[in-house]
Amino acid sequence: xxxxxxxxxxxxxxxxxxxxxxxxxxxxxxxxxxxxxxxxxxxxxxxxxxxxxxxxxxxxxxxxxxxxxxxxxxxxxxxxxxxxxxxxxxxxxxxxxxxxxxxxxxxxxxxxxxxxxxxxxxxxxxxxxxxxxxxxxxxxxxxxxxxxxxxxxxxxxxxxxxxxxxxxxxxxxxxxxxxxxxxxxxxxxxxxxxxxxxxxxxxxxxxxxxxxxxxxxxxxxxxxxxxxxxxxxxxxxxxxxxxxxxxxxxxxxxxxxxxxxxxxxxxxx
Amino acid sequence: xxxxxxxxxxxxxxxxxxxxxxxxxxxxxxxxxxxxxxxxxxxxxxxxxxxxxxxxxxxxxxxxxxxxxxxxxxxxxxxxxxxxxxxxxxxxxxxxxxxxxxxxxxxxxxxxxxxxxxxxxxxxxxxxxxxxxxxxxxxxxxxxxxxxxxxxxxxxxxxxxxxxxxxxxxxxxxxxxxxxxxxxxxxxxxxxxxxxxxxxxxxxxxxxxxxxxxxxxxxxxxxxxxxxxxxxxxxxxxxxxxxxxxxxxxxx
Amino acid sequence: xxxxxxxxxxxxxxxxxxxxxxxxxxxxxxxxxxxxxxxxxxxxxxxxxxxxxxxxxxxxxxxxxxxxxxxxxxxxxxxxxxxxxxxxxxxxxxxxxxxxxxxxxxxxxxxxxxxxxxxxxxxxxxxxxxxxxxxxxxxxxxxxxxxxxxxxxxxxxxxxxxxxxxxxxxxxxxxxxxxxxxxxxxxxxxxxxxxxxxxxxxxxxxxxxxxxxxxxx
Numbered sequence: 170x171x172x173x174x175x176x177x178x179x180x181x182x183x184x185x186x187x188x189x190x191x192x193x194x195x196x197x198x199x200x201x202x203x204x205x206x207x208x209x210x211x212x213x214x215x216x217x218x219x220x221x222x223x224x225x226x227x228x229x230x231x232x233x234x235x236x237x238x239x240x241x242x243x244x245x246x247x248x249x250x251x252x253x254x255x256x257x258x259x260x261x262x263x264x265x266x267x268x269x270x271x272x273x274x275x276x277x278x279x280x281x282x283x284x285x286x287x288x289x290x291x292x293x294x295x296x297x298x299x300x301x302x303x304x305x306x307x308x309x310x311x312x313x314x315x316x317x318x319x320x321x322x323x324x325x326x327x328x329x330x331x332x333x334x335x336x337x338x339x340x341x342x343x344x345x346x347x348x349x350x351x352x353x354x355x356x357x358x359x360x361x362x363x364x365x366x367x368x369x370x371x372x373x374x375x376x377x378x379x380x381x382x383x384x385x386x387x388x389x390x391x392x393x394x395x396x397x398x399x400x401x402x403x404x405x406x407x408x409x410x411x412x413x414x415x416x417x418x419x420x421x422x423x424x425x426x427x428x429x430x431x432x433x434x435x436x437x438x
Numbered sequence: 439x440x441x442x443x444x445x446x447x448x449x450x451x452x453x454x455x456x457x458x459x460x461x462x463x464x465x466x467x468x469x470x471x472x473x474x475x476x477x478x479x480x481x482x483x484x485x486x487x488x489x490x491x492x493x494x495x496x497x498x499x500x501x502x503x504x505x506x507x508x509x510x511x512x513x514x515x516x517x518x519x520x521x522x523x524x525x526x527x528x529x530x531x532x533x534x535x536x537x538x539x540x541x542x543x544x545x546x547x548x549x550x551x552x553x554x555x556x557x558x559x560x561x562x563x564x565x566x567x568x569x570x571x572x573x574x575x576x577x578x579x580x581x582x583x584x585x586x587x588x589x590x591x592x593x594x595x596x597x598x599x600x601x602x603x604x605x606x607x608x609x610x611x612x613x614x615x616x617x618x619x620x621x622x623x624x625x626x627x628x629x630x631x632x633x634x635x636x637x638x639x640x641x642x643x644x645x646x647x648x649x650x651x652x653x654x655x656x657x658x659x660x661x662x663x664x665x666x667x668x669x670x671x672x673x674x675x676x677x678x679x680x681x682x683x684x685x686x687x688x689x690x
Numbered sequence: 691x692x693x694x695x696x697x698x699x700x701x702x703x704x705x706x707x708x709x710x711x712x713x714x715x716x717x718x719x720x721x722x723x724x725x726x727x728x729x730x731x732x733x734x735x736x737x738x739x740x741x742x743x744x745x746x747x748x749x750x751x752x753x754x755x756x757x758x759x760x761x762x763x764x765x766x767x768x769x770x771x772x773x774x775x776x777x778x779x780x781x782x783x784x785x786x787x788x789x790x791x792x793x794x795x796x797x798x799x800x801x802x803x804x805x806x807x808x809x810x811x812x813x814x815x816x817x818x819x820x821x822x823x824x825x826x827x828x829x830x831x832x833x834x835x836x837x838x839x840x841x842x843x844x845x846x847x848x849x850x851x852x853x854x855x856x857x858x859x860x861x862x863x864x865x866x867x868x869x870x871x872x873x874x875x876x877x878x879x880x881x882x883x884x885x886x887x888x889x890x891x892x893x894x895x896x897x898x899x900x901x902x903x904x905x906x907x
Binding site: 314 | 477478479480490492494496498501519521523524525526527528529530533534565567569571572573574
């Protein structure tokens with residue numbers, strides 16, 4: 170759960186605004202630059218897939234777990250995808266212990282929609298006995314060190330964990346599902362990238378840091394797949410965007426997503 | 439996930455030569471790696487790998503108490519949360535706190551608190567957050583080992599580090615540092631934590647069944663292991679400061 | 691344990707009988723019969739007369755809450771703002787100091803039972819309107835100052851900046867150009883990182899010269 174009350178000093182706020190007038194940012198980045206990305210996968214071995222992502226100083230982890238269960242009644246012939254994020258106090262003095270708050274839930278749902286709408290996981294292949302037994306894929310994301318833009322970091326972690334994740338191969342014998350010894354990669358069709366852009370006065374900045382988040386008026390996250398389709402949009406924050414700004418942000422997001430894509434781990438198999 | 443196989447596997451914890459399922463002898467510890475200062479936001483932090491256990495600990499404090507009415511006028515309030523990530527175990531664990539996690543949070547807090555000079559910081563709190571990324575038996579002792587390092591990394595004054603290890607029982611024999619399978623299928627699990635230099639035991643639990651004499655032998659085994667781990671903890675703290683030197687130029 | 695027996699011990703230690711133990715991760719300075727333990731890290735605990743750099747985090751009816759980078763939040767009473775008695779009419783306190791404002795203040799009282807009390811009444815104290823504040827571990831502040839101010843004076847001269855060092859680990863840097871302020875921040879952060887090493891002053895001196903030359907290019 171996140172308690173957003175954090176005061177930024179006037180001096181720091183002024184410094185950010187002054188630099189923005191010259192299209193510069195306090196950490197030396199350009200308006201459309203994202204921070205340094207590092208992705209580590211297959212690190213937690215009880216998980217079917219796992220990843221740790223460093224986006225600048227922001228560090229997050231994601232784990233994929235799979236189990237066999239019953240499908241949802243309205244979609245009996247496909248597998249189940251569940252995405253969960255929790256803002257734990259380990260990562261920041263602003264996060265508190267407790268049930269998920271609106272920030273946790275927004276992050277979970279936007280990442281879930283991005284993966285779902287892009288049809289990243291081929292959920293048809295996850296149906297083992299259609300109508301009765303399917304693979305259920307759980308994606309759990311947690312921050313370790315919060316320094317801004319959890320959305321994009323979580324997105325990279327979830328996607329990387331799925332790309333390098335594996336399921337036990339199965340043998341169906343009438344109504345029995347037998348798990349074999351070997352594992353096969355999670356069936357993946359598309360790969361979404363999440364790009365969050367903040368708006369401060371009339372400037373658009375990619376991948377805001379924690380301090381920039383305290384100053385910005387609003388944020389827009391575009392989820393882009395490998396064919397440059399938009400498979401998710403989320404505006405957040407208490408100010409508004411003009412339509413032109415949103416169109417400009419869309420174009421920036423598409424360019425940035427293409428660059429970020431190069432950091433992804435190669436798909437297993 | 440339980441593998442359904444046509445062949446029933448007999449779990450053999452000890453073979454004919456007294457070697458355990460992971461190749462260790464009864465008195466052998468698993469490999470340990472500890473890193474201090476791994477997080478930026480937390481005032482102190484540590485990451486530990488003990489066998490296949492992978493745990494990260496962050497410490498915040500001393501800091502203001504929230505909610506304010508919980509503040510203690512003459513000492514710091516110590517809070518501890520032990521949590522397992524859903525993907526840290528074979529069967530996904532639901533994110534909400536389980537009764538086991540709540541009990542372990544208390545036990546770990548009470549293992550660490552005796553070492554902390556809480557009277558130094560009245561009306562403040564120190565929060566210890568333990569996140570298990572991968573679990574394989576002995577997470578509470580590994581957590582204590584990492585949490586001590588994180589507390590020291592935060593600069594919180596301590597009487598001593600707290601060091602912990604678990605003694606188990608497999609095939610009737612005492613075994614040091616039992617892993618997940620040995621914990622699940624063995625006959626007992628006895629985690630012990632101590633402040634090594636001062637000789638105080640701050641965590642002592644057991645499940646399973648032990649003879650009175652086994653308790654003494656367990657302490658003998660544990661003490662040796664604890665001194666080894668203690669050295670690893672100290673090394674982790676120092677290594678961040680590359681060249682620690684004795685003479686420092688300090689302004690009065 | 692750092693020593694046993696007849697030693698004169700100073701710093702972050704504690705004793706059980708004749709055995710002395712270090713309480714923190716720190717550096718031990720041994721000099722004949724004197725042993726000093728210097729902590730490498732730790733929170734700022736306010737003391738009377740400390741100069742601190744604070745940030746207003748809340749405005750009340752008769753006082754402000756001030757973040758002084760400590761487990762204890764500072765309180766600035768309205769009576770500690772002006773040296774002459776002033777009537778604060780109906781205008782709220784936020785017209786004088788608002789949330790986010792940075793102040794140079796002095797601790798006038800603290801005894802663990804109540805929040806530390808601050809003042810900005812004296813000369814050279816008050817609201818800070820320009821500059822950059824850099825935060826370091828409070829225990830390393832003496833290193834930034836240096837022996838008899840040697841380190842901080844060197845930074846001031848070479849980078850042509852004004853530096854005010856708060857005891858609470860916050861340091862205000864005011865330069866004629868933001869680039870010089872940024873350089874000073876980098877230097878201060880380097881001192882913090884290498885605080886436990888020897889030969890620091892000379893190393894920092896050559897580091898600053900290198901930075902200034904690069905900046906000039």
